Amino acid sequence: MADTALAHGADHGAPHTTTGLSNNKLGMWIFLGSECLLFGGLISTYMLYKGRVSAGPQPDQIYDIPFTSVSSFVLLMSSLTMVLAVSAAHRRDDRNTNLWLTVTALLGATFVGGQVYEFTAFYREGLGFTTSLFGSSFYTLTGFHGVHVTVGIIMLMALVGMVRRNRIPGSKAETVELIGLYWHFVDIVWIVIFTLVYLIPS
Amino acid sequence: MSTVTEHAGHTDHSHDESHGASDKQYVVIALILAALTAIEVSTYYVDFGPLFMPTLFVLMAVKFVIVVSYFMHLKFDNKLFSYLFYTGLILAIAVYCGALATFKFFLQKG
Numbered sequence: 001m002a003d004t005a006l007a008h009g010a011d012h013g014a015p016h017t018t019t020g021l022s023n024n025k026l027g028m029w030i031f032l033g034s035e036c037l038l039f040g041g042l043i044s045t046y047m048l049y050k051g052r053v054s055a056g057p058q059p060d061q062i063y064d065i066p067f068t069s070v071s072s073f074v075l076l077m078s079s080l081t082m083v084l085a086v087s088a089a090h091r092r093d094d095r096n097t098n099l100w101l102t103v104t105a106l107l108g109a110t111f112v113g114g115q116v117y118e119f120t121a122f123y124r125e126g127l128g129f130t131t132s133l134f135g136s137s138f139y140t141l142t143g144f145h146g147v148h149v150t151v152g153i154i155m156l157m158a159l160v161g162m163v164r165r166n167r168i169p170g171s172k173a174e175t176v177e178l179i180g181l182y183w184h185f186v187d188i189v190w191i192v193i194f195t196l197v198y199l200i201p202s
Numbered sequence: 203m204s205t206v207t208e209h210a211g212h213t214d215h216s217h218d219e220s221h222g223a224s225d226k227q228y229v230v231i232a233l234i235l236a237a238l239t240a241i242e243v244s245t246y247y248v249d250f251g252p253l254f255m256p257t258l259f260v261l262m263a264v265k266f267v268i269v270v271s272y273f274m275h276l277k278f279d280n281k282l283f284s285y286l287f288y289t290g291l292i293l294a295i296a297v298y299c300g301a302l303a304t305f306k307f308f309l310q311k312g
Contacts, residue, residue, distance in 0.1 A: 087225055184270075188265075
């Protein structure tokens, strides 16, 4: 009976845990909860220091809202392509899973490219990392977010390769879903940053 | 043991069914998010007066909840995941309030 149940579970990728929940998924949600604290601290620091400009440009003098709005839109749409990848993975449609994962990675790369351009433009306008408390907190916050997006892109590309070669151990759909949770988290952090950092003036 | 595995198997099955939103529904949700972003950006060009800050905060919160609930499936998933995530979020907000209060306190002292 137990063997039958185990075999049944293995066929459907069921988690054999006392909670009946996947430990991987549980771990990912705990990780995302702790990430809230990391970004909470960074956003708090920025909000406290954004008015401390001893030298260099003020926030509203350098922010390019139309440009950042397009970047935000790109990242938001990458959440759509990610959820479509998860949906395709649940249908065991490897072709569309890989397609949407690749599109998500490309949209993420576009966002990071935009951030690199923005940082370069700000530096040329006189805002270095140590220019002012505003500069330090701004680059730390948005830089940490950019690193998270970059890590997400690396995970997406690795996942594309693993799906293509059928090298994912355990449930393929769950693996795609876990990467998807991380990606959506990066998106919701940007939703907060875009409003608090860019749209609310100092 | 067999009870646990059978229970686990059942949970996973219902879990798969809970990801019921269709691709078309996801596209509609994305369009709603895009529209909300457009309203957010419009606050930069149009004078919202005293409604400026409340509008931005409400739109931010609505977008946040939509992504977490539908794209991250928290609305349909086990409540334990919601507790774990929102605990982190509430602690993060507490960190901000604590830091802000501390700075205000020291600034008033100085």
